Amino acid sequence: MFLVDAPITGRRQVARDMFVIGMHAPEIAFAVRAGQFVNLAWSAGPLLRRPFSVYRSDGAQIEVVLKAVGEGTTQLLAMEVGEHVSCLGPLGRGFEIGPGIRTAVLISGGLGVAPMPLAARDAREAGARVIWVHGARTAAELCSEAEGDEVIWATDDGSQGEHGTAVAAAPQAEVVVACGPNRMLAAVAERWPEAQVAVETYMGCGTGVCLGCAVPRKRGGYDRACSEGPVYRAADIDWAALPSHLSYAATA
Ligand SMILES: Cc1cc2nc3c(=O)[nH]c(=O)nc-3n(C[C@H](O)[C@H](O)[C@H](O)COP(=O)(O)OP(=O)(O)OC[C@H]3O[C@@H](n4cnc5c(N)ncnc54)[C@H](O)[C@@H]3O)c2cc1C
Ligand code: FES
Structure with a gap:
């Protein structure tokens, strides 16, 4: 650090x-x-x-x-x-994208685009074909920058790309990484329990001291998003107990 x-x-x-x-x-x-x-x-x-x-x-x-x-x-x-x-x-702990992967799907909603260029870089270096699925409410809110061998756009109002959410537009893949509003990540967890997801929490110190970034775990208890996260295996999070109102990436 x-x-x-x-x-x-x-x-x-x-x-x-x-x-x-x-x-x-x-x-x-x-x-x-x-x-x-x-x-x-x-x-x-x-x-x-x-x-x-x-x-x-x-x-x-x-x-x-x-x-x-x-x-x-x-x-x-x-x-x-x-x-x-x-x-x-x-x-924090980032995505783990090991070698020998054939296909990686990156799913981002709104500002959840934030970790994706580096994830695309790592997936490419691991030898994967990268499919980037990016969703927002409307075409104007889609990030104009994306990388990947294939890019799929999705908008809630159908103004660009697929009509609907990024999660619905995403194809099957060996490795799935996702970032966006927590309710979008909960949908990712239902479809791909093994997906790696970067979650949103409030944060204080950012270094593991203040416990202001609690993430409820499925097996009980809490993690610190700043230290054990912000990237988690989707099935490990108790999505019903994680706040879904945060505005960081408020579109999916
Ligand atoms: C690990 C992590 C990575 C993040 N990466 C990005 C990023 O790449 N780009 C980006 O724009 N934002 C990101 N955020 C969220 C960003 O930190 C908040 O948007 C920022 O703290 C808000 O500060 P503010 O002073 O402008 O808002 P405030 O005046 O503090 O709050 C304004 C509004 O933002 C909400 N808010 C405050 N903190 C957060 C938070 N941590 N997450 C979600 N909503 C919050 C409040 O509920 C309130 O509605 C990230 C958050 C985390 C935890
Ligand atoms: S933000 Fe302080 S412990 Fe995570």
Whole structure:
């Protein structure tokens, strides 16, 4: 884990209200694995750091993708290139995509697109054919960036791609990884109990200390999403007990 004083290097829009921010953080960019996150703070920012999945990394720079949903994300999106962000990471346990896989399906709903470019990279390196299924409410909310040998779009209103959810549009595969609203991940768990899913929780410290990120386990008790997660085997989570209202990736 590294603490990097990272200058913002750029910002681009990838969907309605959805932006990618780049930061120069070479130590984190080198070490990060798909599904891991960084905890960000900045001067005059909120008291608690804010967690964001790493969207892309190129060895020197990391990117995060976000929408303004509250104080922290609104401030972050208002920052200029050259301003500095305190970046703690990489944090958490990411996706495990081992060698020898023939097909990997990546399912993302809304901002759940966040860990997918790195997951696609890892799946490709593992020799897999990558099918990326991305869903949102409408065409305007679909992330314009996707990778994979095949990309399937799905919209709730049918304005682009399949009419319906990303989960319904996804084909069968050897390996399934998913990120999106918890209710979407619960549907993934029903269809693919062995899928690897990156869950949403509230977070405090991000480093295993405050217990603010509890994830209810099927076998009883709780895990800490920041340490044992945020990636889990879908069947291991008690979905009925996990809050489904969080707004991080509020479309499926
Ligand atoms: C492991 C992890 C990875 C994440 N990755 C991303 C990402 O890649 N892109 C992204 O945009 N967001 C991501 N989030 C969610 C992001 O951290 C919250 O959107 C952010 O903390 C909100 O901060 P805020 O100050 O803008 O909102 P606040 O003012 O704190 O809250 C505004 C609204 O956001 C909701 N909210 C606050 N915290 C969270 C949270 N942790 N999850 C869901 N909803 C929350 C609140 O209920 C409220 O409705 C991630 C969260 C976790 C736990
Ligand atoms: S966020 Fe503090 S223990 Fe997980």
